[in-house]
Amino acid sequence: MNKTKDSEHWSRQKETGGSGSIKFLFILFKIFPMWMLRCFAFPVGFFYFIFSKKARIESKRYFDNLLPFLDNEKLIKKCKGNFVPLKHIISFALALLEKIQTWSGKYNLKNVYFQNDGIKELIKELESGKGVLLIISHLGNIEVLRGLLSKGETGVSREIPFTAIMDIKVNANFTKMLKEINPESSMDIIGSDQIGPETAVILEERIAQGGMVLTAGDRTSALDNSQNIILPFLGKDAPFSSGMFYMASIMNAPVYFVFGLRRSELSLKSEYDMYVHKSNISFNGSRKERKEKCIELASFFVSLLETYCKKHPFQWYNFFNFWQIKDKS
Numbered sequence: 001m002n003k004t005k006d007s008e009h010w011s012r013q014k015e016t017g018g019s020g021s022i023k024f025l026f027i028l029f030k031i032f033p034m035w036m037l038r039c040f041a042f043p044v045g046f047f048y049f050i051f052s053k054k055a056r057i058e059s060k061r062y063f064d065n066l067l068p069f070l071d072n073e074k075l076i077k078k079c080k081g082n083f084v085p086l087k088h089i090i091s092f093a094l095a096l097l098e099k100i101q102t103w104s105g106k107y108n109l110k111n112v113y114f115q116n117d118g119i120k121e122l123i124k125e126l127e128s129g130k131g132v133l134l135i136i137s138h139l140g141n142i143e144v145l146r147g148l149l150s151k152g153e154t155g156v157s158r159e160i161p162f163t164a165i166m167d168i169k170v171n172a173n174f175t176k177m178l179k180e181i182n183p184e185s186s187m188d189i190i191g192s193d194q195i196g197p198e199t200a201v202i203l204e205e206r207i208a209q210g211g212m213v214l215t216a217g218d219r220t221s222a223l224d225n226s227q228n229i230i231l232p233f234l235g236k237d238a239p240f241s242s243g244m245f246y247m248a249s250i251m252n253a254p255v256y257f258v259f260g261l262r263r264s265e266l267s268l269k270s271e272y273d274m275y276v277h278k279s280n281i282s283f284n285g286s287r288k289e290r291k292e293k294c295i296e297l298a299s300f301f302v303s304l305l306e307t308y309c310k311k312h313p314f315q316w317y318n319f320f321n322f323w324q325i326k327d328k329s
Contacts, residue, residue, distance in 0.1 A: 038268045045090030058319045059085035065234040091265040091314040099143040111271045118276040126156045131207030134214045139316045140261040161211035163188045207253040215244045217301045229298045238323045245294040255279040265314040
């Protein structure tokens with residue numbers, strides 16, 4: 001039986017926007033000032049809206065699932081209509097430009113506002129020399145956090161070693177572009193397909209040395225879907241990889257969930273709110289209890305993801321069928 005494009009795993013699909021769109025934005029970035037680039041995001045988003053049927057379909061799927069969970073009438077109205085995917089794609093274009101801006105060192109980090117949540121405890125632990133595991137998502141723009149790290153503007157007096165776990169193949173164009181923008185980037189990247197017992201030991205050592213390990217919780221592995229955790233997300237079951245949550249259970253490190261969300265999705269004014277939540281789940285106990293705690297940790301992440309999707313619906317940038325559950329056979 002032939003696989004359809006819809007049935008392909010997200011990692012085998014082309015990057016949203018394609019390498020051509022990313023290179024085009026990069027060229028514009030080198031020529032024009034940022035305020036003008038934000039204006040360009042609107043026609044670029046419109047172009048992609050017209051020529052990417054898949055992006056339109058998957059954006060609509062997401063908003064169809066989200067709408068029943070919204071209780072703000074003004075927001076419900078914004079999330080209805082044929083042009084909702086267009087707003088969604090333009091929001092993504094703006095976020096992409098601001099990722100480039102952050103890594104070039106030109107983003108004004110004074111426009112990032114930490115909320116009164118778990119940030120104080122995170123800073124305290126990092127200041128004491130502890131390492132942490134950060135679980136992020138494709139909601140919003142977490143690059144602003146990396147910008148804070150690279151500029152030493154985290155509120156922590158020491159330099160924090162930073163390791164990101166990401167799919168290198170899917171992000172190849174973007175990663176190459178970031179290196180071209182900022183050759184001095186000290187971020188260490190480990191491919192998600194390289195994770196194994198040896199890698200886990202390396203990551204544990206980096207955390208023991210006071211480093212920060214960052215990974216996304218809303219991506220599943222292309223190598224093995226048999227261990228995915230199936231959890232309800234916006235009313236439908238969706239697969240979440242157990243890998244990172246299991247890694248959290250074996251690392252002796254605090255676990256934090258971080259979200260960087262634009263205050264206004266389609267505004268030319270760029271300001272971000274940074275939300276930090278610490279997990280209080282303890283992983284002591286038997287193997288069975290540890291597995292149950294992994295599911296509890298994943299459920300906590302999904303509940304946060306739902307909460308912020310409902311507050312900032314246009315900032316979740318997963319343009320594929322997130323709810324598609326593969327047969328484990």
